[in-house]
Amino acid sequence: MAALNRRDFLKKFLKTGTTVMGAAVLAQAASKGLNRREPFAEAAGPEPEYEIYAAKYGGPLIRKVAIVLWNVGWDEDGPINYYVWAIKGQNGETIVVDTGASPAQAAARKVPGYVSPIEVLARVGISGNNVTKVIITHMHWDHVGGMDGFLQAYPKATFYVQRREFNFCVKNPVSQRKPIAILFDPLANKIVGDMERSERLVIVDGDYNLAPGVDLILAPGHTLGLQVVRVNTAKGPAVVGSDCAHVFRGYREDNPSVFIMDMPAWIQSFDKVKSKAAIDLIFPGHDVLMHQGYPKVAENVTRLV
Numbered sequence: 001m002a003a004l005n006r007r008d009f010l011k012k013f014l015k016t017g018t019t020v021m022g023a024a025v026l027a028q029a030a031s032k033g034l035n036r037r038e039p040f041a042e043a044a045g046p047e048p049e050y051e052i053y054a055a056k057y058g059g060p061l062i063r064k065v066a067i068v069l070w071n072v073g074w075d076e077d078g079p080i081n082y083y084v085w086a087i088k089g090q091n092g093e094t095i096v097v098d099t100g101a102s103p104a105q106a107a108a109r110k111v112p113g114y115v116s117p118i119e120v121l122a123r124v125g126i127s128g129n130n131v132t133k134v135i136i137t138h139m140h141w142d143h144v145g146g147m148d149g150f151l152q153a154y155p156k157a158t159f160y161v162q163r164r165e166f167n168f169c170v171k172n173p174v175s176q177r178k179p180i181a182i183l184f185d186p187l188a189n190k191i192v193g194d195m196e197r198s199e200r201l202v203i204v205d206g207d208y209n210l211a212p213g214v215d216l217i218l219a220p221g222h223t224l225g226l227q228v229v230r231v232n233t234a235k236g237p238a239v240v241g242s243d244c245a246h247v248f249r250g251y252r253e254d255n256p257s258v259f260i261m262d263m264p265a266w267i268q269s270f271d272k273v274k275s276k277a278a279i280d281l282i283f284p285g286h287d288v289l290m291h292q293g294y295p296k297v298a299e300n301v302t303r304l305v
C-alpha cells in the first residue's frame with residue numbers, strides 16, 4: 001500500500017551514494033520492488049509507538065453547528081478551535097501535521113486567540129532541526145498558511161502533499177474560482193507551487209508509508225486530495241484526520257462539515273478512515289474537545305494519545 005514516488009525514490013537512492021542512475025539500474029531496483037515500498041519498512045520489526053499532540057493556534061470561534069455538521073443545527077451555536085498536530089516517536093522522530101495559518105491570514109480572517117503555531121509547538125520542545133517531516137493534509141488557508149514560517153523555522157523538514165491536492169490547487173484554473181479560492185491562502189499556495197522541483201517537497205500519489213508506524217492515507221472529499229495520518233500509538237492505531245471531519249460527532253454520526261467538494265468520495269474516505277482505528281482514536285480537524293478532554297502538557301497543547 002505504500003507507494004513511493006519516483007522523485008522520492010531517486011532521492012533515497014542518491015543518498016545511498018549512487019551518483020549516476022541509468023535505466024538498467026532503475027529497472028533492477030524496480031524488479032526488487034524498491035519503487036513500491038520504503039526500503040526501511042521492509043526491514044522494520046514491530047512498529048514503533050508515537051505520541052500525538054494537538055497544538056491549538058486559534059479559537060474558540062463561535063459559529064453555527066450546521067457548518068461543522070452538514071446541515072444539522074442551523075439554530076444552534078458551537079465553538080471550534082484551530083490546530084496543528086505533532087507526532088513524536090520513541091525513536092526521536094518528530095513529525096508535524098499542517099502548518100496552520102499565517103499571522104496575516106489569521107488577522108484578515110479575524111481568528112480569535114491566534115498564536116503562531118511555531119510558538120505553540122516550541123512550548124513542548126518541538127523546534128528547529130528536530131522537525132524532520134511536515135505533512136500538508138490539504139491546501140486550505142488554516143492548514144497550509146504557515147508555509148513561509150515553517151520553511152524557515154524547520155530547516156531540515158521535508159514537506160508532504162498529495163498529488164491530487166497539489167495539481168488541483170496549484171495548476172487547475174477552476175481552483176481559482178471564488179467558492180474554492182476563498183478557502184485558500186494565495187501566498188502559501190504559491191510557495192508550495194514553487195517547491196514543485198525542490199528536494200523539500202515530496203508529492204505523494206495515494207497511500208504512503210512515511211516512517212515506520214506512520215502512514216499517509218488519501219481521504220478525498222473535503223478537498224480533492226486531502227490526506228490523513230495513521231499513527232501507531234500505545235493505544236493502537238490512531239488517525240490524525242484533519243478536516244475529513246471537523247468534529248468528533250462527524251465520525252459518530254456519519255456526517256461531514258458543509259465544506260465538501262466531493263460527497264461520494266467523502267463517504268468512501270469516511271469508511272476507509274474508520275477502518276484504520278477505533279473511533280475514539282480518530283481525531284477531527286477543529287473540535288474544541290481536543291483542547292478540553294485530554295492532558296494539558298503546555299499552554300495550548302494537549303496530548304491526545
Ligand SMILES: [Zn+2]
Pocket residue numbers: 140142143243285286
Ligand atoms: Zn480546517
